[in-house]
Amino acid sequence: MSTPLPPFPKRQEPSEEPVPLELTSRPDGPQLRADAARNRARLLEAAARLVAEHGVANVTMDAVACAASVGKGTVFRRFGDRTGLLMALLDHTEQQFQAAFLSGPPPLGPGASPVDRLHAFGCRALRLTSDQLDLHLAAESDASRRFNSAPYRVRFTHVAMLLREAVPTADIELLAQTLMGYLEAALIHHLTRQRGMTIERLEAGWYDLVTRSACPVERG
CATH class of the missing domain: 1.10.10.60 (Homeodomain-like)
Structure with a gap:
């Protein structure tokens, strides 16, 4: 039986870009023989x-x-266990994605506005998950593990950091979790395979959601 992961922190206040984390813990340390x-x-x-x-x-x-x-x-x-194996299979793609949004060229990487970076982040995440949808669904079947996994924490921290720049007065943790929910493999599966929506439609929806969340309309 795998050792339970530590509880997810109630609130994260990242002051800078998070360091990429590995998908799976390795019993013999970060440097394998x-x-x-x-x-x-x-x-x-x-x-x-x-x-x-x-x-x-x-x-x-x-x-x-x-x-x-x-x-x-x-x-x-x-x-x-099998989940750890499947998560490790996603590692290469995830590490490339992390490198791109942490230090790659804009608009995904630094140098663009936080809203533009959020737009680019979600669209890339949608594409990556859609390309390996069955693998994501199998690897993320355990919800408690999924939300405490290293890739989820890295993505969440990144989204929270960008939201804090764009809308510093918002409840950042809840808003970040809401945006992350849009990128869940189970929802992408439902919308694309069961509802017949195109990935382009999902990208447009993400763009609209971010714009409405991070650039609220002022009311008189």
């Missing part, structure tokens, strides 16, 4: 191949162990 790193890469390569060939539903710890020619215990030691 060379052989451990090779084994991890081989396991993830096998898991990615299974996803491509058979779909996410058929990616089990047993299947990955067999595909990588290792014992099942090795997979459990490396990733903890």
Whole structure:
């Protein structure tokens, strides 16, 4: 059984861009030994191949162990459980996304207005999640884990920081959580696959939501 993650802080007050966090905790520390790193890469390569060939539903710890020619215990030691394995599969894309919104070119990265950055952030997040929707749905099935995961915390902190610049008098934590809810994989699945909406429509909706949230109309 995996160790419960620490509770999500009630309120975050980031004064600067957060440092990117890793998707999954690694039992042997941030710096893996060379052989451990090779084994991890081989396991993830096998898991990615299974996803491509058979779909996410058929990616089990047993299947990955067999595909990588290792014992099942090795997979459990490396990733903890199936959710940890699936989260690790999303790691590469997430790390690239984090680098882009933390230090990449504007409007996603620094240099644009906070509202323009929020617009760009949500549209990129929608595209990334849509491209790997089944994997996100499987990896994020445990809501309590999802909201306490490293990528969620990094994204949330980034959105909260931009909102604090744009609307400093707002309840930043609640507003940031509301915007983050729009980017949930389950909602994207419902809107695109069950309601037949295009990703372009979702992007337009995000643009409108951010504009209304961060640039409220003044009332006389």
